[in-house]
Amino acid sequence: MSLSRSARTVLAAATVAAVALPLATTAARAQESGAAAAAPYAGLPSGTKQAKTLVIGIDGATFDTFSRADVPHLKQLMAKGLTARSNLYASPMAPTVSGAGWSSVATGVWPDKHNVKDNNFTAPNHARYPDYATRLETADPATSTLVVGTWSPIPQIVFGAKTDLRIAGGDDEGTTAKAADHLAHGNPDSTFVHLDEVDGAGHSSGSAGDAYLKALHTADAQVGRLLDAVTSRPTYADEDWLVVVTADHGHTPTGGHGGNTPLERGTFVIARGKGIVPGSVRDDVEITDIAPTVLRHEGVATDPAWNLDGTGLAELQPDAFDALRGSLRTPVDETGLPAGTKGWTHTAPEGWSIDNSKMPAGGVTEWRGWAFATDEFWTNAERGQGRETNVRARDVFAVADSDEWDDKAHGAGQFDSTLVSPSYKLNGAAKAILSYATNYRVDGPQTGDVYVAYDGGVPQLVKSYRSDVNTVERLELDVPAGAKSARLSFRYSGTNSAFWTVDQVALGRPNPPSQLAVASLEADTRLLGRPGSDAAWKVTANGVVRTAQGKPVKGAKVTAELTAGGKVHRLTGTTEKDGSVRFKTTVDQGVAEATLTVTEVRHENLAYCGELDPVRTLDLTRPTGHRG
Structure with a gap:
């Protein structure tokens, strides 16, 4: 959040009474589900599921400070589960503030979809992209959903009115006590808890200050109380709990957030549950993956029509580019990055290649033609030019950046490089689906074209980019009769313009017409x-x-x-x-x-x-x- 601590406290106190009521009666829910009404606990209907989820949000928690902080419960969760660090967007998509961050966690989509760009919630697109508690209730009204938050917009706005019980905690102690009581003595199926006072300490003293570390220690103890409430349940041994801890943004060392520095954009997902490897570390998990992970755990399949940006952890798979992480290089010409930072290469993964036959000599080494890079390397090469909007790429991705390449003298001519895929085998089907995540940004003369060549023939144009696009493409290809293979190519040219990123390239081949x-x-x-x-x-x-x-x-x-x-x-x-x-x-x-x-x-x-x-x-x- 960007409010001062005193402003947050006044706002929370003024809204406690307004939202601490059940949003749907037990009788009404039972009538909808066709089941007998279960006894509620303090206004919360009794849940019906053996699979249960607890998501804890620590506002403004900076993962880089965990190594200096006394946070034993968080470190125990990391040891017993998954740890994944990732980066948020920044302007022009949205500043790194709580409204945008928590909305991304709750909905499973980024700000350019849910349309929460600040803490005012001027025109949220909740009808198109509702929070995951709303989706749980829509799929099965017998699901018991609970939200408890210190920052009042969490229970008032971020999570919608279909949620069974939404409580404003007043402060983190109140939030923890109320949430722990319902977890221990009630029977919620899905619980979201928001703790706010780490963010307040960040605004007051910065993430480098002792007050911030003390606030993290307090929040860690509150996380421990919530976990104890779960394990104290008499039915705990027969339940399947997924626990997730995350943050909406980070903080600068001197205090504040909203900008595009690595500490402000940095966030994390810690998850423990069945099927999650203890002590595992991943580089491809984003905060938008939390909503579909909760839905899947609760037995709700995500519909492709929902157009979510996130993917459930169990379905998330690395692509060919991600295999390059271990071989990434340190800077050559990008002197603004910390020494020893690894994050780029021109060496393509197996089957892929880069055609630089039309590239002039010279230019910035890292970006001479298509390259493979991480977000932390590429976006920090030069911040504030829109690279921070590349949130749909994961881990290592392909990037062509004519703007950065042009920052060093080079031969005559423009940036002109082609990324070429492996040969994909076809199976006789008349159609194929080409999908890939892409962020194409224009700031001058440039072109981006996608081609497909069948059986080594002449490349055919599939898609042209001439204006800004940030999406996951799904393009239907008409496959010639008898074609045995297809090869893709991505050609980018530009003169000191902007960039094009490509990731998660896949060619789906449906069953052939006569099996x-x-x-x-x-x-x-x-x-x-x-x-x-x-x-x-x-x-x-x-x-x-x-x-x-x-x-x-x-x-x-x-x-x-x-x-x-x-x-x-x-x-x-x-x-x-x-x-x-x-x-x-x-x-x-x-x-x-x-x-x-x-x-x-x-x-x-x-x-x-x-x-x-x-x-x-x-x-x-x-x-x-x-x-x-």
């Missing part, structure tokens, strides 16, 4: 019983289901119809390991002819498309089997 084929279907008949009215024909049909490539398919559901004497016999079967399927039925003896047709083939992982097996005509007067 299943019924290779054969034969039938035989035999007469059951004595000739006459009490006899019947037994019909046995045998089929084999294979992929279009000839591999037998196990578990395919095959439906056939036998039409005889005006009757339709519907036959169903499931293929065995060798792809075989068998149908049996009986037909009246008086019927002389029948037709057998395969009508449908289904498999949970394969698509069937194309012609089904042709109709078989059976002469029932000439059985192929033995008479009974």
